[in-house]
Amino acid sequence: MINEPLERLRAAARRTRELALNRAGTGLGHQDADDDVGTIGTDGALGFDPFPLLEALHRHGVRAVVIGQVAGIMHGSTELTGDLDLLWDGLPAHAPALAAAFATVHAQLMDEAGNPVPLVAESFLRPKVEFTSAGAGGDCCTPALPWGGLRVGEFLDRAITTADPSGLHVHYAAREDLIRMRRAIGRPKDLRRAAELESDPGQIAMEKRRQT
Numbered sequence: 320m321i322n323e324p325l326e327r328l329r330a331a332a333r334r335t336r337e338l339a340l341n342r343a344g345t346g347l348g349h350q351d352a353d354d355d356v357g358t359i360g361t362d363g364a365l366g367f368d369p370f371p372l373l374e375a376l377h378r379h380g381v382r383a384v385v386i387g388q389v390a391g392i393m394h395g396s397t398e399l400t401g402d403l404d405l406l407w408d409g410l411p412a413h414a415p416a417l418a419a420a421f422a423t424v425h426a427q428l429m430d431e432a433g434n435p436v437p438l439v440a441e442s443f444l445r446p447k448v449e450f451t452s453a454g455a456g457g458d459c460c461t462p463a464l465p466w467g468g469l470r471v472g473e474f475l476d477r478a479i480t481t482a483d484p485s486g487l488h489v490h491y492a493a494r495e496d497l498i499r500m501r502r503a504i505g506r507p508k509d510l511r512r513a514a515e516l517e518s519d520p521g522q523i524a525m526e527k528r529r530q531t
Contacts, residue, residue, distance in 0.1 A: 322483040324393035324491070331392045332368050335399045339364040349402050349449060349456050350433065354506040357388065363401030368454035371424050372403060377488050379420040383407040384478040385491040386500060387457070391512050393481075394494045395519070398512060402457035406492070407443075408475055409461030414440035417459075426452040467503030474500075 344362050352358040369389055376383050387404030388396065407417060418440045421428075428436045429449040436442045446464035450456055462472035474496040482488045492500070494516055501513035 322481055324479075324481050325483045325487070325489060327395065328369065328389060328392050331399055332370070335359065335364050335367045335401060338399065339367070339401075349451075349458075352402075355508055357398070357508045358401035359399045361401055363456050364399075365401075366454065367401050369403040371454040372420070372426075372452060373489050374487055375420040375423045376405075376417075378423075379416045381407065381413065381416050381420050382475075382490055383417065383459070384475055385489060386460075386474075386497065388512065390491040390497050391516060393489075393491050394497065394516060396512060396515055398508075398515070403455040404457045405459045406471060406475065407459070407461060408472070409444065409463055411440070411444060414443045417443050421450065421452070421459075424452040424454065426450045466500065467505075469499055469503050471496075471500070 338359070342365075344365065345360070346362065348361060349358060349363055352361050352363075358364065373385075383405040384407065385393065385403070386406050387402065388398060388400035389403050391398070392400065407413065418438060422438055426438060427450065428438055428442050430436050430445065431447055431449070433449070436448065442448055443459060444461070447458050447460045449458055462470075462475070464471075474492055477493045477496055478490045479493055480488055480490050498513045498516050501509040501516070
């Protein structure tokens with residue numbers, strides 16, 4: 320049986336790679352993304368493929384929740400992206416498995432100032448660590464990261480889990496929570512994408528019923 324959220328993500332990743340295929344490198348990284356265009360306009364779009372990391376997280380039993388535009392795409396957003404953002408619970412006991420998963424995709428980590436940090440469990444206990452890998456880069460956040468007053472730790476409990484026929488399980492933020500995150504950040508791309516997600520109130524209502 321086709322898994323629609325994951326198929327939407329696979330199709331979007333293919334379109335991103337095709338779009339960037341013949342484009343010269345920009346020299347722009349994840350944190351250089353334009354507040355309107357987003358990471359589709361950076362070198363993160365080159366070879367973008369979030370699935371190696373998502374599969375590694377699954378294999379290591381890590382419950383990291385996809386947030387940002389990858390989650391938006393899984394909910395049906397038509398905008399492309401060149402990064403993968405994640406939210407996990409930040410518990411020290413879960414950090415070693417997270418580090419092991421990132422190691423399998425040869426990730427490199429940086430602090431919020433862009434300085435390299437070692438790929439060890441302790442590095443993931445920061446409120447946010449940035450990462451790059453062969454397939455995708457982005458942010459890996461804990462609930463300690465300030466998010467405009469939102470209690471994002473609660474979003475972990477409401478996250479949706481989906482699985483494809485191969486057995487891959489992916490967790491992603493519920494639509495209503497993703498909208499709240501977008502509105503709290505408030506950049507032009509976030510407000511535009513929040514409005515897009517809000518354009519299907521029936522889907523939001525269905526997710527609310529599923530969570531109760």
